[in-house]
Amino acid sequence: xxxxxxxxxxxxxxxxxxxxxxxxxxxxxxxxxxxxxxxxxxxxxxxxxxxxxxxxxxxxxxxxxxxxxxxxxxxxxxxxxxxxxxxxxxxxxxxxxxxxxxxxxxxxxxxxxxxxxxxxxxxxxxxxxxxxxxxxxxxxxxxxxxxxxxxxxxxxxxxxxxxxxxxxxxxxxxxxxxxxxxxxxxxxxxxxxxxxxxxxxxxxxxxxxxxxxxxxxxxxxxxxxxxxxxxxxxxxxxxxxxxxxxxxxxxxxxxxxxxxxxxxxxxxxxxxxxxxxxxxxxxxxxxxxxxxxxxxxxxxxxxxxxxxxxxxxxxxxxxxxxxxxxxxxxxxxxxxxxxxxxxxxxxxxxxxxxxxxxxxxxxxxxxxxxxxxxxxxxxxxxxxxxxxxxxxxxxxxxxxxxxxxxxxx
Numbered sequence: 001x002x003x004x005x006x007x008x009x010x011x012x013x014x015x016x017x018x019x020x021x022x023x024x025x026x027x028x029x030x031x032x033x034x035x036x037x038x039x040x041x042x043x044x045x046x047x048x049x050x051x052x053x054x055x056x057x058x059x060x061x062x063x064x065x066x067x068x069x070x071x072x073x074x075x076x077x078x079x080x081x082x083x084x085x086x087x088x089x090x091x092x093x094x095x096x097x098x099x100x101x102x103x104x105x106x107x108x109x110x111x112x113x114x115x116x117x118x119x120x121x122x123x124x125x126x127x128x129x130x131x132x133x134x135x136x137x138x139x140x141x142x143x144x145x146x147x148x149x150x151x152x153x154x155x156x157x158x159x160x161x162x163x164x165x166x167x168x169x170x171x172x173x174x175x176x177x178x179x180x181x182x183x184x185x186x187x188x189x190x191x192x193x194x195x196x197x198x199x200x201x202x203x204x205x206x207x208x209x210x211x212x213x214x215x216x217x218x219x220x221x222x223x224x225x226x227x228x229x230x231x232x233x234x235x236x237x238x239x240x241x242x243x244x245x246x247x248x249x250x251x252x253x254x255x256x257x258x259x260x261x262x263x264x265x266x267x268x269x270x271x272x273x274x275x276x277x278x279x280x281x282x283x284x285x286x287x288x289x290x291x292x293x294x295x296x297x298x299x300x301x302x303x304x305x306x307x308x309x310x311x312x313x314x315x316x317x318x319x320x321x322x323x324x325x326x327x328x329x330x331x332x333x334x335x336x337x338x339x340x341x342x343x344x345x346x347x348x349x350x351x352x353x354x355x356x357x358x359x360x361x362x363x364x365x366x367x368x369x370x371x372x373x374x375x376x377x378x379x380x381x382x383x384x385x386x387x388x389x390x391x392x393x394x395x396x397x398x399x400x401x402x403x404x405x406x407x408x409x
Contacts, residue, residue, distance in 0.1 A: 009371075010073065012039025012364050017191065019043070019099040021074065024051045026147070026173055027207065028103035028131055029070040030180030035099070035187060037357040039364070042074040043093065043383055050078070050376040061349040068373040069354040072344055076374035077383045081112050090114070092387045094123050099187055103131040106141050116202045126200045127190040131183050135206030145207055147175035154211025159218050161231045168231070178210040235294075240286035241265065244323060246298050249305040254297075255319040262286065264316045269300040269309075339366050346372035 009015075017040040021032040029051070036042045044051070053067040060068075077093075079086040094100065100119065102109055109115045109130070116128050130136060133145025151157050151169050161168030186203035194200055212219075217237055221229045229237060236242035236255075241262065244251045256262045259282070266275040274280055274296055279289045286293055301309060306322060313320040324332065330341050340356040349372070360366055 009041070010037060010039050010367060012037070012361070014188075014191075015039035017041070017098045018096060019101060019187075020045060020093050020097045022100065022102040022104070023131070024103065025053045025056070025176075026066075026070065027176035027179045028101060028183075029053065029067075030177055031129070031131065031183040031187070032074065032101055033070050033072070034180065034184040035101075036073050038188075038359070040099070043097075043379075044071060044074045044076045044374060045090065045093065046076055046078050046376055048078050048080050054376065060352055063349055063373075065349075065352060068344060068346075068349065068352055071373035072354055072370040073372075074374055075379035075383060076376055077380045078377035081114070087113075089384070089387070091122075093383070094119065094126060096387060097123075097126060098191070099127045099129065101129045101131070101183065101187070105144060106130070106132055106136050120200065120202070124200060125194060125198065127187060127194065127203065128200065129183050129187050129190075129203040129205070131179050131205045131207070133207050135209060136204045138206075140208070145175075147173040147207075150175040150207040150211050154208055155215050155218060156211055159215075159229055159231050159237075162233045163231050165231070174214075175207050175211060178214055179205055179207045182210050182213070235290060238287060239283060240290045241293060241297060243294070245294065245301055247301045247304065247306045247309055251323050252301065252306045252309045252313075253321045253323060254313065257319070259283065261318055265297075265313070265318050268312050268316050268318060269297065271296065271300050339368060342368060342370055344370045344372050348372075 014035060017035070019032055019035050019040045019042045021028070021042050021044045023029050023032060032040075032042045032044075051067065051071075053070065054064050056064055056066055058065050077089075079090055081087060081090060110118075116130070119126060119128055132141075133150065134140035134143055148169055151174065152167070154175070156174070157167045157169055160170055183203060183205045186205060190201050190203055218229050221227070221237060234244040234253075239255075239257050242255050242257060244253050254265060256265045262280070262283075263275045266272050274293070278285070280286045280293055310320055310322060322328070329335060335341060338356070338358075338360070340358065341353050342356045344352045344354055346352060352372075354370060357366070
């Protein structure tokens with residue numbers, strides 16, 4: 001895979017695409033971050049007081065590390081969309097753009113005069129992506145939502161954790177992140193459709209919908225049996241052995257996903273008799289007797305440390321792995337080889353690193369460093385200059401927001 005050593009604008013399949021980013025905090029910025037990593041120019045239009053994400057820790061050098069990770073490489077211009085002159089700038093941004101992404105509560109953009117119907121009439125090629133808690137329709141349309149709210153409502157908390165524990169949220173913000181992922185998929189699909197038809201479209205993504213969409217096995221279990229599944233710890237609900245097993249000094253994950261792998265596992269731990277036990281001859285039987293099988297496997301694993309078993313299992317081709325903390329995961333040589341932890345070229349936060357792009361493409365180089373997240377309104381002049389190059393007529397630069405920016409310490 002080719003690699004880059006600099007922090008010039010990213011080249012990718014979306015190079016030449018301009019995205020107007022009206023999103024805040026996590027889900028929306030995650031979507032536009034993905035579009036940026038695929039080559040799009042992302043212009044972040046912020047309110048005068050900025051994205052709330054700028055104030056969310058942890059902080060490094062006085063700056064939000066989370067905001068920096070989600071917004072690296074974007075450009076920022078601050079606009080008050082209730083201000084007449086700033087609306088003129090916004091209108092010119094839309095005339096230049098290919099995609100608009102927003103994550104306001106439904107109805108907000110309509111009240112501002114930037115709803116889908118108004119924008120589509122003026123800019124028929126523009127793709128309009130709206131991300132919200134519950135989507136643009138349905139009885140919950142106007143309700144606010146955060147990550148944990150939709151994790152709870154979508155069912156994932158009901159199947160996460162141990163059977164004897166309280167409902168448990170997933171450790172990553174998957175309510176927001178899955179919405180960002182699905183919205184990015186929708187945007188790319190809409191860009192392809194526009195190439196075929198010349199027409200833009202609206203993309204409507206609800207966070208709750210996304211949570212339901214990823215509950216594949218749990219939904220299948222319920223529809224097949226009529227019983228709602230509950231938490232079963234680290235065990236796979238339908239494949240056995242497929243979980244974390246205790247060793248002499250910790251745990252090892254074993255994923256023996258078929259009969260052949262189970263036989264190899266039994267031989268590797270010196271328990272061929274388990275493969276010959278009629279209770280464990282099939283996956284269905286192993287799953288039915290999962291607790292009994294776990295006790296037998298762990299009795300064998302208790303003789304050696306995790307490192308030993310990882311070596312043994314890898315030698316015979318049994319899928320396995322350690323349970324890493326974040327420090328161990330980031331130090332893993334495979335993560336390093338895939339450029340999945342990259343520095344940010346920012347003298348104000350020289351120690352800042354962020355996740356790399358997991359989508360590797362043969363036609364484009366994999367970058368080795370990111371440009372920093374923008375300062376609030378830090379790219380105003382650059383953005384306005386690019387509008388002058390593409391749209392006739394002057395832009396009045398004496399708007400109230402500019403005056404406020406000049407007064408800011």
